[in-house]
Amino acid sequence: MTAIHQKGQKVIALNGDEAVAYAVKQCDVDVVAAYPITPQTIIVEKFSEYVHDGEVDTEFICTESEHSALTCCLTAAAVGARTFTATASAGLALMHEILYVTSGCRAPVVMAVANRALSAPINIHCDHSDSMAERDSGWIQLYAENSQEAYDSIIQAFRIAEHLEILLPTLVGLDGFFLSHTLENVAVLPDETVRNFVKQRQFPLVENHDGKMVPFKLDPENPITIGPLDLQDYYFEHKRQQEEGMQKAPEIIRKIHDEFAERSGRTYGNGLVETYGLDDAELVTVCLGSTAGTVKTVVDQLRAKGVKAGLLRIRAFRPLPVQDIVEALRNAKAIAVMDRSCSFGGYGGPVFHEIRHALYDSNLHPPTVDYIYGLGGRDMPQHMIQRIYQDLEKIRITGKIQHPVQFIGLRE
């Protein structure tokens, strides 16, 4: 708390959605376009209040669909505006087409996703099916553990997305209801500090059709064509450039995280992954989002009993910080990945795919298993996490895996 006061911060009670709206309010955003969907609704409601009370100099477009919301952000960003949207579940699925267009047009849109299950059956509660389904869409994906991190990550996201070496849209996931609707103490920075941190948008220079270098935006003084037909002869190179932006992102995300930490006193691991009790840990779980908070409590309990338990929390899922993951898992004897979504017909969930895949080249092949948990908002209490560590202990001793992929916390 001392640190907080030193930085001129104040602590206010905010739920995750409110924390996001508060961050957006401070970031000098020009255009917000959104469509309400549970559990993201509070973000748009709160932001509407800021607009109608004159607390922000932002145009808010209440669109008729998420598809149009993201499209508005994309084209507004192309004109030069800083833009934000927020959605969840079906809303993100409806945006699917435009997610790819946004990253392809290198429009640095920032989006909050209050993670929620996909239909059918319809369910308004938390899982990661929505944003995991978009992991190949060319968006940077950060997942927050708590509302404080959601607030901090949104501010960092504008810097990340708009960084001239990256220029890729950035998504911040916060677990629906667990974070979006749960009141927490959130330390907020002074408006001025945030404003100075995010700065004004800059534009790279690109060659126009007259061979002149002009700012990459829709400007009547320097006309350029954005979003053309691009066939076998050039499309591939453009997609490669997107991937180059992604490859440069981990280092920049880490630097922006550190720079923010100087102002806030808060860190989230190295900005890409966070380790908890990992130094000498033999039994390691890997997860992302709010579940990490519960896992940390269990790790503390196990450590008190002398069990060498640890946690690796993935903050940046895209780009995947492969080296950091491998480094963090170097001493693990048994690993349990926790997936809050299901890749139907695949070998485990999406996080499992990435973690096992990352380990393959490292010549570290500790037994690694997957737990699909918490779909549709099913709780993940401490006793179930304890069970996972018990399973890991058995695997460590026997060296044998009975179930590489299993569901946990449901009727079977």
Added chain:
Amino acid sequence: MSSEWKFTAKEIAERTDLFMSGHRACAGCAPATVHRLVLKAIRGPTIATNSTGCMEVTSTIYPFTAWKIPWIHTAFETAAANASGIETALKVLKRKDRIEHEHVDVIAFGGDGGTFDIGIQALSGAVERGHDFLYVLYDNEAYMNTGIQRSGGTPLGAWTTTSPAGRRIPGKPQLKKPIADIMVAHEMPYVATASPAFWTDLLRKVRRGLEVDGPAFLHVIAPCPRGWRSDPSKSIAISRLAVETCTFPLWEATDGEYSLSAPSKVMALRPERKKTVTEYLKMQGRFRHLFKPEFEHVIGRIQETVNKRWHKLLGKCNIS
């Protein structure tokens, strides 16, 4: 404030083309003519956007572009949402003193597929929200970019690859959606129809659409020789006949008040000059099957529909 520019042929010819030659549209493509004409009528700095479609594809094949003004394309159903984002960004950036221009106009172009069908939701939303932009619908009456499939804008009886001239079902069984009337029902400031054959009328309406405060919608008939199975040299003649047969009457509605435009007013005042739909249909191979004896009744139905819609329009224009 009305424009001082009177759109004389000389002035139009002297104006720089902002939609350039060298694009890859087919011979006789009326949509390309429409785009060129629309950009002849702009009044200052302008940003344009297109939905996915023939004109997007043929005008921007990378690394070339036919556009001498800033232009963006995102997807098929998004022309109006594109315009919404552009217009809003211009407004806020101007307010924050980050744009030098006093005003920048926004024009969204959509084909019939992108407007009558897949893009109508975004269009309706943008108009309801009151964004200040001009939407130009270039209507070639089918999905031509994908190879001539029926749309909500395809007229009754027309052959397309998804409404074939079959032995049992002779072309499209449904009527053309009255899209411009649907837009008038949005109580928007300005809605008009136009034909490239009556280019002064078209240019005036473009300018009017840009000048009104709020959204404007311009529905332009735009023959496609490939899809209409018509002579590429006759596209303008066919778009004239569309008006002269009252198949596609020219009108404008300012704040919901309909008035007939000069080329159609002639038909209203001197009905004997109104031509039969047969003259229009026979120039187009897409209606050829209707001239077989077993399907001639469809031509009768087309004429009845045209008459019915025409009289309804005359009523809205207070012409009895």
